[in-house]
Amino acid sequence: MRPLARRAQAGLLTVLGLVGSMWAVFLLNVLLGNLLVRTLGIAPRRVDGLDGIVFAPLLHGGVDHLVSNTLPLLVLGFLAFLEGVRRFVVAVGISWFASGLGTWLFGGGLTIGASGVVFGLFAYLVTRGFYNRDWKQILLAVVLFLVYGSILWGVLPTVGSNVSWQAHLFGALGGVAAASMLRRRSGALRPDRPEPGS
Numbered sequence: 001m002r003p004l005a006r007r008a009q010a011g012l013l014t015v016l017g018l019v020g021s022m023w024a025v026f027l028l029n030v031l032l033g034n035l036l037v038r039t040l041g042i043a044p045r046r047v048d049g050l051d052g053i054v055f056a057p058l059l060h061g062g063v064d065h066l067v068s069n070t071l072p073l074l075v076l077g078f079l080a081f082l083e084g085v086r087r088f089v090v091a092v093g094i095s096w097f098a099s100g101l102g103t104w105l106f107g108g109g110l111t112i113g114a115s116g117v118v119f120g121l122f123a124y125l126v127t128r129g130f131y132n133r134d135w136k137q138i139l140l141a142v143v144l145f146l147v148y149g150s151i152l153w154g155v156l157p158t159v160g161s162n163v164s165w166q167a168h169l170f171g172a173l174g175g176v177a178a179a180s181m182l183r184r185r186s187g188a189l190r191p192d193r194p195e196p197g198s
Helices: 003-031 035-040 052-058 063-081 085-106 115-132 135-155 165-181
Strands: none
Touching: 003 035, 003 052, 003 063, 003 085, 035 052, 052 085, 063 085, 063 115, 063 135, 085 115, 085 165, 115 135, 115 165, 135 165
């Protein structure tokens, strides 16, 4: 099996595992009478709400909320994984942490959901091609922007909405930061290019 095919297989299993864990946590929360949401969501500017930075993306308030994050997380997570597990972990990790910390600092109420990570992966995939000066990644960015670009309205404050624009905004900023951190240096080898002599 070629390296890219192996990576695609591993990526599919990884994102399915991540999404599967979200569904498992959702079912557990239902069985516990919403206890996990009440105790593990992000409670802004409260010390006892800091653990929500870690757990909030796994928690969802209803089936509609969970479904709305499932497909984009599968698609964007899989695409991010194709460059390798390290880049995937860094992109997801920075988006996850930035979204949670930004929400904890500036959020308005108890916040849950993986949409901050979704925004982070979207921003990462859209901007990395420009950092890397890679026309294939830029082309993918254009396609993603055409398909998912409308979600960017979610980073703007919305009056009377219970959607956390803070999670979206800081998740997206985390994705841009990850793309900058992971940009290829001049002369760096591409992931699937064999080293000389191999």
